[in-house]
Amino acid sequence: MSFHSADHEIRAKVVLFGPPRSGKATFLRYLARVLESGGESQMTTLRTDDDRIIALDALPREAPVIGGRRVRLRLCTATGTVRYETTWRQLLDGADAVIFLAHGGEDRGGENLAAVRDLRRFAASTGAPPPTVFAFNRSLGAPPRALEREAALNDTGMPAIDVDAAEGPGVAATFAAAVRFVFDAAGPGLGAEAAKRLGALRPAN
Numbered sequence: 001m002s003f004h005s006a007d008h009e010i011r012a013k014v015v016l017f018g019p020p021r022s023g024k025a026t027f028l029r030y031l032a033r034v035l036e037s038g039g040e041s042q043m044t045t046l047r048t049d050d051d052r053i054i055a056l057d058a059l060p061r062e063a064p065v066i067g068g069r070r071v072r073l074r075l076c077t078a079t080g081t082v083r084y085e086t087t088w089r090q091l092l093d094g095a096d097a098v099i100f101l102a103h104g105g106e107d108r109g110g111e112n113l114a115a116v117r118d119l120r121r122f123a124a125s126t127g128a129p130p131p132t133v134f135a136f137n138r139s140l141g142a143p144p145r146a147l148e149r150e151a152a153l154n155d156t157g158m159p160a161i162d163v164d165a166a167e168g169p170g171v172a173a174t175f176a177a178a179v180r181f182v183f184d185a186a187g188p189g190l191g192a193e194a195a196k197r198l199g200a201l202r203p204a205n
């Protein structure tokens with residue numbers, strides 16, 4: 001989180017990470033529709049040489065204020081994981097939370113695990129790794145095997161959330177879990193409050 005005295009806002013960053021084609025952009029587009037219903041929010045696409053970064057900037061009315069300041073949430077993602085190491089390192093620098101979106105396809109276990117390792121490697125170079133929420137985009141294939149889940153999660157102890165990035169089930173719950181991490185760092189009880197309020201948002205239609 002960073003303080004901006006000029007505009008009396010606090011800014012927090014959540015990074016959406018995952019193997020290629022796991023539905024990161026799809027997830028973010030759904031979330032944009034959700035956050036539109038909760039206040040000012042804007043989707044921006046940034047093109048650099050050959051990377052594509054998508055960012056969603058939101059100032060949700062429902063987010064608890066911290067010390068009288070509103071919290072601006074920036075959610076961002078880039079494409080794939082292999083060719084874009086520099087981009088990912090920059091995105092992950094200063095991230096308050098990460099959403100790891102695994103590909104739900106049955107044959108994607110190897111790519112999911114490689115991406116988990118990439119995430120840890122990238123995050124390790126920028127200090128303490130950000131708290132991470134794990135989600136599986138189950139609409140992209142058969143549910144992943146229990147073993148694969150465990151391999152990805154064994155040092156977090158966290159459950160993975162099943163999502164359908166296109167249709168929405170699980171997206172708000174995953175977002176709420178990430179928001180909880182962000183606000184927990186700001187004060188006792190704030191995480192639960194933020195998760196409850198923001199996790200209840202639904203797209204306006």
Ligand SMILES: Nc1nc2c(ncn2[C@@H]2O[C@H](COP(=O)(O)OP(=O)(O)OP(=O)(O)O)[C@@H](O)[C@H]2O)c(=O)[nH]1
Pocket residue numbers: 018019020021022023024025026027078079080081137139140163164165166167
């Ligand atoms: N039916 C369905 N299709 C999906 C879902 N999520 C993603 N897709 C499709 O899968 C493909 C990849 O989705 P993206 O959202 O572009 O994935 P990405 O993770 O941003 O991909 P990269 O940027 O290449 O890493 C697209 O054709 C999407 O339309 C989903 O939940 N359901």
Ligand SMILES: [Mg+2]
Pocket residue numbers: 024025078079080
């Ligand atoms: Mg993408």
